[in-house]
Amino acid sequence: MNILLWLAAGSILAWIAYTHLGLNKGRSLLLSVVIGAAGALLGGVLIAPRFTEFAAAPGIFSITDLFFAMAAAVICLAFDGLLYRRGGT
Secondary structure, three states: OHHHHHHHHHHHHHHHHHHOOOOOOOOOHHHHHHHHHHHHHHHHHHHHHHHOOOOOOOOOOOHHHHHHHHHHHHHHHHHHHHHHHHHOO
């Protein structure tokens, strides 16, 4: 359940960044959504357990894990934007 929420949150953040903020306009919406979802998954699986006192039990919603997943998605989208502007491709 948490993984689906992380993926949804990352995808929604990527969609907002693409459509409303105009970030990564040189790339497709689908690529931005994939990068946001991958970043959220990375944040929820790898980063959140490192910074929280306890790992959330499987199947139990954790707002802290969701926060880390969203933060990682934003960082991945920002990093992608930086690479795109510097590399041009």
